[in-house]
Amino acid sequence: MNTLNRVVIFGATSSIAEQTARQLVQQGASVYCIGRNPERLATVIADLKTRAGNSQIIDGISADLTRTDKHESLIATANDSLGGLDAALIAHGSLPEQQKCEQDITLTLQEFDTNALSVISLLTLLANRFEKQQRGVIATISSVAGDRGRQSNYIYGAAKGMVSLFMQGLRNRLHKHNVSVVTIKPGFVDTPMTKGFDKSGFLWAQPDKVARGIIRSMQKGKGEVYLPGFWQLIMLIIRSIPESIFKRLSL
Amino acid sequence: MKPLHSWNRLPRITPDTVQALSAPSLPDQATLPFCIYGNGRSYGDVCLSDQGTLLHTRTLDRFIHFDRHQGILRCQSGVTLEEILQLIVPHGWFLPSTPGTRYATVGGCLANDVHGKNHHEAGSFGHHVTAFELIKSDGEALVCSPDDNHEYFYATIGGLGLTGLISWVEIQLMSIQNSWMWVEAQRFGNLDEFWYLNEKAEQNWPYTVAWIDCLARNNARGRGILLTGQHAASQPQLPRYRELPLTVPVTPPFSLINNLSLRSFNNVYYRQPLKAQGSLCHYSPYFYPLDAIQNWNRIYGHKGFYQYQCVLPPAVAPEATSELLKAIAASGQGSFLAVLKTFGQKPSRGLLSFPRPGATLALDFPNRGERTLKLFETLDAIVMAAEGALYPAKDARMPAELFRAGYPDWEKFCNFVDPAFSSHFWRRMTA
Ligand SMILES: Cc1cc2nc3c(=O)[nH]c(=O)nc-3n(C[C@H](O)[C@H](O)[C@H](O)COP(=O)(O)OP(=O)(O)OC[C@H]3O[C@@H](n4cnc5c(N)ncnc54)[C@H](O)[C@@H]3O)c2cc1C
Ligand SMILES: NC(=O)c1ccc[n+]([C@@H]2O[C@H](COP(=O)([O-])OP(=O)(O)OC[C@H]3O[C@@H](n4cnc5c(N)ncnc54)[C@H](OP(=O)(O)O)[C@@H]3O)[C@@H](O)[C@H]2O)c1
Numbered sequence: 001m002n003t004l005n006r007v008v009i010f011g012a013t014s015s016i017a018e019q020t021a022r023q024l025v026q027q028g029a030s031v032y033c034i035g036r037n038p039e040r041l042a043t044v045i046a047d048l049k050t051r052a053g054n055s056q057i058i059d060g061i062s063a064d065l066t067r068t069d070k071h072e073s074l075i076a077t078a079n080d081s082l083g084g085l086d087a088a089l090i091a092h093g094s095l096p097e098q099q100k101c102e103q104d105i106t107l108t109l110q111e112f113d114t115n116a117l118s119v120i121s122l123l124t125l126l127a128n129r130f131e132k133q134q135r136g137v138i139a140t141i142s143s144v145a146g147d148r149g150r151q152s153n154y155i156y157g158a159a160k161g162m163v164s165l166f167m168q169g170l171r172n173r174l175h176k177h178n179v180s181v182v183t184i185k186p187g188f189v190d191t192p193m194t195k196g197f198d199k200s201g202f203l204w205a206q207p208d209k210v211a212r213g214i215i216r217s218m219q220k221g222k223g224e225v226y227l228p229g230f231w232q233l234i235m236l237i238i239r240s241i242p243e244s245i246f247k248r249l250s251l
Numbered sequence: 252m253k254p255l256h257s258w259n260r261l262p263r264i265t266p267d268t269v270q271a272l273s274a275p276s277l278p279d280q281a282t283l284p285f286c287i288y289g290n291g292r293s294y295g296d297v298c299l300s301d302q303g304t305l306l307h308t309r310t311l312d313r314f315i316h317f318d319r320h321q322g323i324l325r326c327q328s329g330v331t332l333e334e335i336l337q338l339i340v341p342h343g344w345f346l347p348s349t350p351g352t353r354y355a356t357v358g359g360c361l362a363n364d365v366h367g368k369n370h371h372e373a374g375s376f377g378h379h380v381t382a383f384e385l386i387k388s389d390g391e392a393l394v395c396s397p398d399d400n401h402e403y404f405y406a407t408i409g410g411l412g413l414t415g416l417i418s419w420v421e422i423q424l425m426s427i428q429n430s431w432m433w434v435e436a437q438r439f440g441n442l443d444e445f446w447y448l449n450e451k452a453e454q455n456w457p458y459t460v461a462w463i464d465c466l467a468r469n470n471a472r473g474r475g476i477l478l479t480g481q482h483a484a485s486q487p488q489l490p491r492y493r494e495l496p497l498t499v500p501v502t503p504p505f506s507l508i509n510n511l512s513l514r515s516f517n518n519v520y521y522r523q524p525l526k527a528q529g530s531l532c533h534y535s536p537y538f539y540p541l542d543a544i545q546n547w548n549r550i551y552g553h554k555g556f557y558q559y560q561c562v563l564p565p566a567v568a569p570e571a572t573s574e575l576l577k578a579i580a581a582s583g584q585g586s587f588l589a590v591l592k593t594f595g596q597k598p599s600r601g602l603l604s605f606p607r608p609g610a611t612l613a614l615d616f617p618n619r620g621e622r623t624l625k626l627f628e629t630l631d632a633i634v635m636a637a638e639g640a641l642y643p644a645k646d647a648r649m650p651a652e653l654f655r656a657g658y659p660d661w662e663k664f665c666n667f668v669d670p671a672f673s674s675h676f677w678r679r680m681t682a
Contacts, residue, residue: 015273040274043313043327050314050326051338192273200253 001219002137002180004087006057008032008078010065010122011092013040015191016141018047019211020089025052027215032078033060036092057082065092066113068121075125087137087218088126090119093160095193101155108155115159120166127170130179137218138174139182140167144226146185147235150251164224171223180221186210187231255305258548259294260555261618262647264675266305275311275327275418277386277671278304284673285388287412289359290331292352294558295647296675297363297411303673306416308358314338315419322424323381328358328417333542336534344424345482345534347379353539358417363644364409364604366611367538368458368480371595375606377408378597379422387415388671406667409601411643413668413677428485430492432458432537435479435529438521442473442573449593452479460592464517465576465585465614466510473576474521475591483531492533498545506552506617510583517587551617556586559627560613560642561634562594568610571637575612575630582626586615602660602667605642613645624648643676654680 007024009017012033021031025048033048035041041062048058059081063074079085096111119140130136145153146160164183171181188194188204205228213227226232241249254263267282277285286300288307299305311329318324322344324335332346333353339345350365359365361383366375373379382396385403393415395404407414435456439445445461452459456479463475541547548556563571572591579585590613599606616623631653634641640657641649655661661680668677 043315046315047313050317192271195271195273 002087002221004029004137004215004218006030006032006082006085007087007089008034008075008082008085010034010088010090011036012060013037013044014091014093014141015193016186016189016207016210016214017089017091018044019208020091020214021048022051023208023211023215025056025058028053028056030057030082031060032081033058034063034065034074034078035060036062036064038062065118065122066110068118071118071121071125075122075129079129084133085129085136087139088122089214089218090122090138090140092118093141093143093193096155098153098155111155112159112162115156116162119163123163123166123170127174127179127181131174131177135178137180137182137221138170139184139214139218141184141186141214142167144185144187144231144235148238148246152251168224180218182217182222183224184210184214184217184227185224185231185235186227187234255288255291255299256555257291257293257295257298259558259615259647260548260551260553261557262296262299262675264296264299264301266300267303269305269307271307271310272329272416273310275384275386275416277388277416278306283388283671285416285671286674287358287362287416287672289329289356289362290354292350292355292359293363294645295643296679297643297646297677298359299675300673301675308356308416311358311418317342319344322426323421324424325382325419325421326357327419328361328383329356331356332360339424340427340430340534343426343428345427347423347425348373348376349538350376351539352542353535354542357420357422358412361408361417361420362410362412364599364601364606365644366594366606368460368478368592370597370606371453371459371593372457373425374595374597375599375604377600377604379424380408381421381423383407383420384418385415386418388669392418403667405600406602406664409599409604410664410667411603411677412674413672415669415672427482429483429489430534431483431486431489432480432532432534433483433529434532434537436525437477437479438475438525439477440474441471442569442576445473445475445477445591446569448477452477453593453595455479457481460590462520463576463589463591463612464521465579465589466514466517466583467521468580472573472580473591475589476521476525480532480537482534486531490531490533492535494535494543496545497543499547499549502549503552506554506556507550508556508586508615508617513585513587520587551615554618554620556618557616557623557627557647558588558613558645559616559630560611560645561630561639562605562607562609562611562642563634563637563639564607564609565593567637568593571633571639572610572612574633578626578629578633579614582622582629584616584619584623584626586617588615589613602664603643603658605640605644607640609639611642613642646676651680651682 013035143160145157217225281304284303308329311327315325458480
């Protein structure tokens with residue numbers, strides 16, 4: 001079991017990340033929160049501080065994570081604040097408007113910045129740090145959307161797919177260094193990201209439930225995890241449809 | 252869009268749009284009016300609207316500050332009482348006033364100025380609110396307390412979500428020694444015995460409430476069990492407590508509560524052996540017995556149910572309560588959930604607060620359509636003659652005249668209603 005006593009969270013204002021942070025704090029962890037919107041971040045930190053015991057450290061800083069030049073210093077600050085790092089969770093992301101992106105390259109590339117390149121920058125720096133300390137957990141929230149490109153969502157899917165693939169390689173590289181690399185692939189989660197979707201039906205999960213799965217997977221050092229678990233089966237079926245048929249489907 | 256309902260599953264109403272608030276502010280581009288839905292634990296339409304935008308506040312679920320020494324808690328309005336208790340009880344604090352469900356949000360408790368079994372000592376929820384923030388549709392954010400913006404303070408307590416969005420609430424908590432209660436139960440054979448026992452109990456116990464067998468007739472009319480309680484003193488050793496989660500998984504096509512099942516249930520319940528010298532009981536089953544069964548509201552079937560809760564002034568309470576029970580027993584309708592309690596003298600803070608000196612009777616009724624509504628007309632007449640009032644939090648059908656008679660400050664209250672806010676209930680009362 002990996003210990004999760006000192007955890008840095010990127011994109012801490014995300015609904016899934018916030019629920020994860022609450023549960024970590026409940027279990028006694030110290031948490032360093034990095035999020036973009038400073039007001040929202042302040043409310044998240046105040047909430048976690050209220051829930052935490054006196055000996056737990058709760059702190060954070062606001063940053064736009066597409067600014068990759070700041071990443072090294074963010075990680076160093078988090079490390080100093082917590083007195084070392086047991087784990088990192090990368091949660092930030094955005095759901096692009098697919099049809100707008102199809103007509104706008106700048107927008108498309110921005111989405112790749114947010115959902116893929118900024119993540120890869122963080123992963124690279126965290127990997128080197130954890131490789132050196134010969135332990136730790138690096139978890140990233142990717143998505144089931146990264147398992148196969150679909151016309152309705154392939155910008156997002158490609159970015160998440162890049163992250164998932166990058167994490168596979170990283171896992172392979174860091175295995176011998178006692179570092180767990182955990183790819184979280186949630187299905188549909190009821191958060192602000194999916195505002196406006198019809199959320200009735202059994203496919204939708206609540207963020208606190210997904211958060212529980214994230215923590216369990218990080219503790220157990222799992223590799224790729226579908227949350228909730230039934231998505232593994234759904235994606236197995238979706239991946240197994242031959243491309244010649246898949247291209248005709250309206251998915 | 253799927254129709255929404257509150258706890259009693261009626262009415263079912265479809266708003267134009269629904270939005271979960273991700274930040275404590277009103278959305279810019281939304282169809283008006285706004286109506287606020289906390290956690291839907293009201294029995295009726297105070298939190299519903301067939302027009303405009305329904306705003307969900309459960310997403311505003313952050314704590315802001317907890318002073319562990321003074322017992323002052325500030326949190327966003329969508330935090331539930333359950334979440335508060337999980338935070339505060341281990342530090343020796345408790346809610347100074349709580350309704351019979353811990354799934355209500357703080358915002359909902361403030362907007363209905365809810366009461367608990369300790370009203371005779373502690374007053375209602377609003378008495379323990381030290382401040383809150385009210386966000387109005389013109390963009391103004393007012394911090395309200397008895398000293399600042401006091402007019403909005405008194406209008407918003409019990410203000411049925413009509414004065415604006417309550418973004419956070421600060422409450423003064425009450426200190427406790429542990430999470431256990433010391434409780435006693437006494438049987439009473441009729442209403443006269445209740446009034447006698449209850450008066451004595453109120454002098455000695457901070458919490459009192461009575462369960463009534465609403466189907467008992469004649470000499471036994473109003474028989475029941477008086478439950479009294481207090482927070483347990485510090486103990487050398489405490490029992491262990493584990494909650495067993497139960498759930499009603501599906502809604503049956505018809506109500507499982509009918510006259511036969513109810514009569515036999517009430518008989519057994521009334522005759523249950525009671526522990527003479529009292530016993531320890533964990534706070535959860537004591538305050539929130541119904542919360543132990545998830546979705547218990549489904550047992551009434553697809554048609555849903557009504558709750559009828561009135562308050563009757565002290566002078567006429569014994570007589571009017573007796574008349575109400577007589578009418579209910581004669582109709583053969585009614586349910587297991589029949590609760591009688593007396594409110595204390597503390598004047599409520601809100602312009603539209605329900606609690607006031609007198610007795611309050613609350614009953615659930617399976618929805619049998621016309622028959623049930625007819626019975627309510629009879630009950631309304633008794634309440635009206637007694638100069639009593641019905642509780643908006645538990646209403647899906649009261650006539651506007653009864654509301655206006657029971658809430659003489661309603662016109663004054665109108666001055667504080669935000670023009671961009673309304674609800675199905677409010678339109679019924681003011682149409
Ligand atoms: C089993 C059970 C037992 C109960 N026992 C009691 C009892 O003993 N005493 C009692 O008084 N009540 C009792 N109730 C009723 C319940 O406590 C109240 O209806 C309470 O207000 C429900 O809170 P909610 O968060 O679900 O609010 P909702 O029902 O969703 O909304 C209630 C009102 O509050 C408004 N509101 C909610 N949040 C805000 C906000 N942030 N800003 C502005 N307005 C807002 C809504 O517009 C609406 O008018 C009980 C209910 C149940 C289910
Ligand atoms: N919801 C789903 O159905 C679902 C499904 C699969 C995967 N996911 C993934 O789960 C993760 C969490 O999303 P969520 O569902 O919790 O949604 P969310 O609440 O909308 O969170 C997204 C967060 O990402 C942050 N963010 C975006 N761009 C950023 C940037 N450049 N720098 C810093 N932070 C940035 C946002 O910050 P601001 O507050 O500043 O906007 C926001 O807090 C995302 O990676 C998402 O792709 C979600």
